[in-house]
Amino acid sequence: MATLADVARHAGVSTATASRIINGSPKPVTEELRARVLAAVAELRYVPNAHAQMLARSHRNAVGVIVHDVSDPYFAEITRGLQRVATANGRLVIICNSFRDPAREMEYIDLLHAHQVAAIVIAGSGYLDSTAASELDDRMRAFEATGGRIAVIGRHQHPGDAVLPDNEEGGFLAGAHLFELGHRTVAVIAGPSSLTTTVDRLAGLQRAADQFGGTLQVSHADFTRDGGEAATTEILAGDPEVTAIAALNDSMAVGALAAMRTAGRRLSIIGFDDMPIARDVTPALTSVRLPLTELGERAMTMALDGAATDEPRVEHVPAELILRESTWPLAQPGG
Amino acid sequence: MATLADVARHAGVSTATASRIINGSPKPVTEELRARVLAAVAELRYVPNAHAQMLARSHRNAVGVIVHDVSDPYFAEITRGLQRVATANGRLVIICNSFRDPAREMEYIDLLHAHQVAAIVIAGSGYLDSTAASELDDRMRAFEATGGRIAVIGRHQHPGDAVLPDNEEGGFLAGAHLFELGHRTVAVIAGPSSLTTTVDRLAGLQRAADQFGGTLQVSHADFTRDGGEAATTEILAGDPEVTAIAALNDSMAVGALAAMRTAGRRLSIIGFDDMPIARDVTPALTSVRLPLTELGERAMTMALDGAATDEPRVEHVPAELILRESTWPLAQPGG
DNA sequence: CGGTTCCAGGAAAGCGCTTACCTCAGGACT
DNA sequence: AGTCCTGAGGTAAGCGCTTTCCTGGAACCG
Numbered sequence: 001m002a003t004l005a006d007v008a009r010h011a012g013v014s015t016a017t018a019s020r021i022i023n024g025s026p027k028p029v030t031e032e033l034r035a036r037v038l039a040a041v042a043e044l045r046y047v048p049n050a051h052a053q054m055l056a057r058s059h060r061n062a063v064g065v066i067v068h069d070v071s072d073p074y075f076a077e078i079t080r081g082l083q084r085v086a087t088a089n090g091r092l093v094i095i096c097n098s099f100r101d102p103a104r105e106m107e108y109i110d111l112l113h114a115h116q117v118a119a120i121v122i123a124g125s126g127y128l129d130s131t132a133a134s135e136l137d138d139r140m141r142a143f144e145a146t147g148g149r150i151a152v153i154g155r156h157q158h159p160g161d162a163v164l165p166d167n168e169e170g171g172f173l174a175g176a177h178l179f180e181l182g183h184r185t186v187a188v189i190a191g192p193s194s195l196t197t198t199v200d201r202l203a204g205l206q207r208a209a210d211q212f213g214g215t216l217q218v219s220h221a222d223f224t225r226d227g228g229e230a231a232t233t234e235i236l237a238g239d240p241e242v243t244a245i246a247a248l249n250d251s252m253a254v255g256a257l258a259a260m261r262t263a264g265r266r267l268s269i270i271g272f273d274d275m276p277i278a279r280d281v282t283p284a285l286t287s288v289r290l291p292l293t294e295l296g297e298r299a300m301t302m303a304l305d306g307a308a309t310d311e312p313r314v315e316h317v318p319a320e321l322i323l324r325e326s327t328w329p330l331a332q333p334g335g
Numbered sequence: 336m337a338t339l340a341d342v343a344r345h346a347g348v349s350t351a352t353a354s355r356i357i358n359g360s361p362k363p364v365t366e367e368l369r370a371r372v373l374a375a376v377a378e379l380r381y382v383p384n385a386h387a388q389m390l391a392r393s394h395r396n397a398v399g400v401i402v403h404d405v406s407d408p409y410f411a412e413i414t415r416g417l418q419r420v421a422t423a424n425g426r427l428v429i430i431c432n433s434f435r436d437p438a439r440e441m442e443y444i445d446l447l448h449a450h451q452v453a454a455i456v457i458a459g460s461g462y463l464d465s466t467a468a469s470e471l472d473d474r475m476r477a478f479e480a481t482g483g484r485i486a487v488i489g490r491h492q493h494p495g496d497a498v499l500p501d502n503e504e505g506g507f508l509a510g511a512h513l514f515e516l517g518h519r520t521v522a523v524i525a526g527p528s529s530l531t532t533t534v535d536r537l538a539g540l541q542r543a544a545d546q547f548g549g550t551l552q553v554s555h556a557d558f559t560r561d562g563g564e565a566a567t568t569e570i571l572a573g574d575p576e577v578t579a580i581a582a583l584n585d586s587m588a589v590g591a592l593a594a595m596r597t598a599g600r601r602l603s604i605i606g607f608d609d610m611p612i613a614r615d616v617t618p619a620l621t622s623v624r625l626p627l628t629e630l631g632e633r634a635m636t637m638a639l640d641g642a643a644t645d646e647p648r649v650e651h652v653p654a655e656l657i658l659r660e661s662t663w664p665l666a667q668p669g670g
Numbered sequence: 671c672g673g674t675t676c677c678a679g680g681a682a683a684g685c686g687c688t689t690a691c692c693t694c695a696g697g698a699c700t
Numbered sequence: 701a702g703t704c705c706t707g708a709g710g711t712a713a714g715c716g717c718t719t720t721c722c723t724g725g726a727a728c729c730g
Contacts, residue, residue, distance in 0.1 A: 001481045003716055014680045019718060028678070045477040050449040052716035054386040055685045070418075070430075071411035080406040083432060092446065095405075095430045097418060111427065114385035142380040146336045225611070254615050276560070280589050282617035338686055349710045354688060363707065387686035390715045 002044040010040035022048065054116060060148075062092040063303065064112030068100045068124040072223075073275050074249065074292065078123050078153060081296025089304055091118070100124070100195070102132035109139040119149040119303035123296070125197035126155035133157060151303040153295050154197060163298045163315045167197055170288040170319030171204020174246050174270050177286070177321055179212035182330035183244040183268060187235045188216050189252050191223040201248050201272065217242060221252055228252025232259035236267075243330055244268040250275040253285055257326075268327040283325035290319055337379040345375035357383065389451060395483075397427040398638065399447030403435045403459040407558075408610045409584065409627065413458050413488060416631025424639055426453070435459070435530070437467035444474040454484040454638035458631070460532035461490035468492060486638040488630050489532060498633045498650045502532055505623040505654030506539020509581050509605045512621070512656055514547035517665035518579040518603060522570045523551050524587050526558040536583050536607065552577060556587055563587025567594035571602075578665055579603040585610040588620055592661070603662040618660035625654055 008018040013033055020027050021037045040046070054061070063086050067075040079095065086093045094112060098105040105122070112120050120143065127133050137158065140150050144160070151161040178186050188205055191198040202218065209216050217239060221227035228247055232255065235242060245267050247253035253271030260266055271278060274289035298315055343353040348368055355362050356372040375381070389396070398421050402410040414430065421428045429447060433440040440457070447455050455478065462468050472493065475485050479495070486496040513521050523540060526533040537553065544551050552574060556562035563582055567590065570577060580602050582588035588606030595601055606613060609624035633650055 004718095005716075015717075016681080016719075017679060020679090023718085025719090030678070033679085045480065047445055047448045047477070047481075049390070049451065049716050050446075051386040051389040051451060052685090053449075053718080055384070055390055055687090056716075056718040058685075069415075070405055071408075071415040073406075073408065073411075076406035076408075076411055083405075087432075092429070092450075093431075094427070096428075097422075110382055111385075113382045114388075115427075116384065116386060142382070145380065146382075225615070258615060277612055277615070280560070280593060280612070281615055339688095340686075350687080351689075351711075352709060355709095358688085360689090362709090365708070368709085384686050387715090388688080390717090391686075391688040393715075 002046040006044055007037065007040045007046050010044060011036040013037060060116050060118035062094055062115060062117045064094045064117040064120040066096045066098055066105055066108050066120065066122045069097050070095060074273055075123060077292035078296040081293035082121055082300045085297050085300035102127050102136060106136060106139050109143060113143045117148065121151050121299050121303050123153040125195035126157050128194050128196060149303045151299045153299045160312045161302050163295055163317060165290045165295060165317045166319050167200035168204040171201035172208045173319055173321045174288050175205040175208025177327065178244045178246060178268065178270060179208060179214045181268065181327060185215045185217065185241040186244045186246055187242045188218045189228055189231045189245060189247040189256065190218055190220045191248050193220055198248060205246060223249050223251060225251045225255040228255030229259045232256040236263045236265055246270050248272050250278050250285060250287055254281055257281055270327055274322050286324045286327040287322050288319050289322045291317060337381040341379055342372065342375045342381050345379060346371040348372060395451050395453035397429055397450060397452045399452040399455040400428055400430045401433055401440055401443050401455065401457045404432050405430060409608055410458060412627035413631040416628035417456055417635045420632050420635035437462050437471060441471055441474050444478060448478045452483065456486050456634050456638050458488040460530035461492050463529050463531060484638045486634045488634045495647045496637050498630055498652060500625045500630060500652045501654050502535035503539040505607065506536035507543045508654055508656045509623050510540040510543025512662065513579045513581060513603065513605060514543060514549045516603065516662060520550045520552065520576040520578060522577045522580045523553045524563055524566045524580060524582040524591065525553055525555045526583050528555055533583060540581060558584050558586060560586045560590040563590030564594045567591040571598045571600055581605050584608050585613050585620060585622055589616055592616055605662055609657050621659045621662040622657050623654050624657045626652060
């Protein structure tokens with residue numbers, strides 16, 4: 001493993017000079033030395049040790065990202081936005097999957113902290129469990145105390161920079177849409193009740209139910225396609241009053257579609273997030289859109305130009321109803 | 336920012352003792368000192384500087400992953416497998432998106448090299464451009480020369496550890512299936528011709544065509560859904576002899592389905608990769624399955640227990656045809 | 671020509687940790 | 701009583717790099 005010292009020796013200069021040349025420091029250097037050093041670098045295949053650099057400069061270059069699961073399309077979209085902004089700013093991105101486990105999340109915060117990242121972006125619903133939440137806050141605060149910035153996406157209970165999709169409003173939009181179509185009893189396939197996303201969307205749905213005088217039948221699944229399929233199978237076997245389904249994300253809605261196909265039934269269904277797949281299933285899914293990539297971009301932007309302001313900045317991002325073919329007026333089944 | 340020295344001072348011990356206690360070194364220490372140090376750690380919210388640790392130990396802990404694009408479901412699946420194995424081994428994973436750009440890929444190799452990762456896994460088709468390929472090889476070799484391990488997924492031209500899905504055989508499977516159903520002229524929506532994945536799958540398809548006496552009409556897209564949709568629109572407007580389509584990945588196949596729906600036409604279509612979405616579109620997509628998560632797991636396993644063997648290890652992973660509803664015998668259109 | 675500026679380049683002090691080696695008691699042994 | 705351990709803890713030498721400060725000589729001035 002070639003070191004700077006090797007390069008310097010090889011080129012017959014001091015490490016100081018070699019370092020300056022390699023990093024293109026403003027200090028003037030003779031062309032000849034520069035050439036010698038560069039030649040040595042090439043010959044020795046020298047690659048600077050990033051850890052030593054980090055230690056010597058106090059410059060923090062990397063940024064950390066904690067998501068529930070990158071391979072979930074929802075987070076994949078967010079991550080895409082995060083990465084775009086980060087790499088545009090020349091930052092190295094370290095991505096961590098928390099798998100919705102607060103403990104793991106804390107570990108990762110410490111890990112990223114230890115790696116001296118300049119900022120951490122945490123995406124994904126928060127935890128209702130207040131012990132977990134406050135321990136997390138502790139960790140975040142410790143990190144921020146050392147000059148790091150934290151931005152969260154969709155986690156409004158954290159007091160700090162945040163970009164917040166309006167989940168409550170989204171829930172209301174979904175509910176209002178269904179009730180306006182004449183549905184009176186709507187089955188809701190919710191996510192885990194420990195997540196704020198679930199709670200918020202549910203709250204919006206409930207507000208719509210109250211306002212339109214409808215009824216909600218809530219069951220809980222795990223935000224996965226298969227969970228949605230299973231939940232729907234039960235719904236179809238249950239209360240015949242149910243004429244429409246609201247799934248709290250598109251993955252579960254897709255599973256619901258499969259269950260209905262299997263059962264040979266067709267209820268109106270609305271999803272959430274408007275993931276790319278929504279327009280490619282049959283019927284194309286009506287969904288409450290959240291601009292995921294944009295959420296990521298905004299959060300990373302916020303995290304990177306941190307320190308500019310000292311008081312928490314909060315950006316709200318509205319939800320939007322995307323009408324497609326999976327919802328129809330109650331009177332004319334079969335849409 | 337609290338340092339080890341701060342903790343030591345606070346607890347009234349030397350940094351050596353503090354370090355030993357914090358890292359749980361085997362050296363025996365009085366209970367009292369241990370308690371004092373741990374208390375200081377908690378009070379000061381001390382988090383060790385990972386860079387300093389890396390530098391002091393010569394231990395390499397992180398592993399790097401380079402993929403074309405994590406938010407592409409194909410790579411999301413692979414990444415999932417990579418992560419599973421890596422975190423199970425207590426490794427930090429650094430994920431980099433090359434966006435199919437060899438130059439960026441080289442940058443990332445150097446970056447990961449600089450970060451002293453223990454291993455690098457590169458997933459995704461290689462580049463046919465021989466200049467790019469050889470420069471890449473150069474970089475990899477330099478990294479390996481310092482004791483790092485490299486494993487590639489689906490890139491057979493790299494001389495080193497590799498796990499290789501059998502793309503050629505997959506292409507053959509797809510072609511054979513279509514020709515056996517009685518189709519004689521098959522339109523192929525290929526990926527960029529600069530990628531080996533494209534070339535290999537195409538070769539298999541061609542072998543099937545030769546063997547069954549069929550004809551291929553190849554057009555190139557970019558492996559995206561929209562690219563597939565556009566290509567299909569052209570195909571439908573072209574040669575009426577075409578009765579089936581082979582898309583070289585599922586994303587493009589999904590786009591093709593959309594184009595057919597728009598045009599009101601229904602040709603048999605087969606996809607590639609068997610991504611999760613394949614079973615949820617209508618008609619459900621017949622596809623050549625590659626065990627993506629497994630590819631990731633195997634590659635990471637290989638990369639991590641490196642140095643065990645010195646000669647390159649190559650694992651071949653077979654492709655498998657998954658029959659669904661998007662292909663049917665030529666005689667009975669409408670499947 | 672002596673003195674003042676410049677300027678290219680080097681010496682060396684860290685950055686925050688780990689760890690090999692050393693010290694110093696107290697106890698066991700001959 | 702004198703020698704040797706042995707266990708608990710400290711000292712300090714790096715790990716590979718950056719950067720401040722210093723040096724020696726060339727260029728410039730009156």
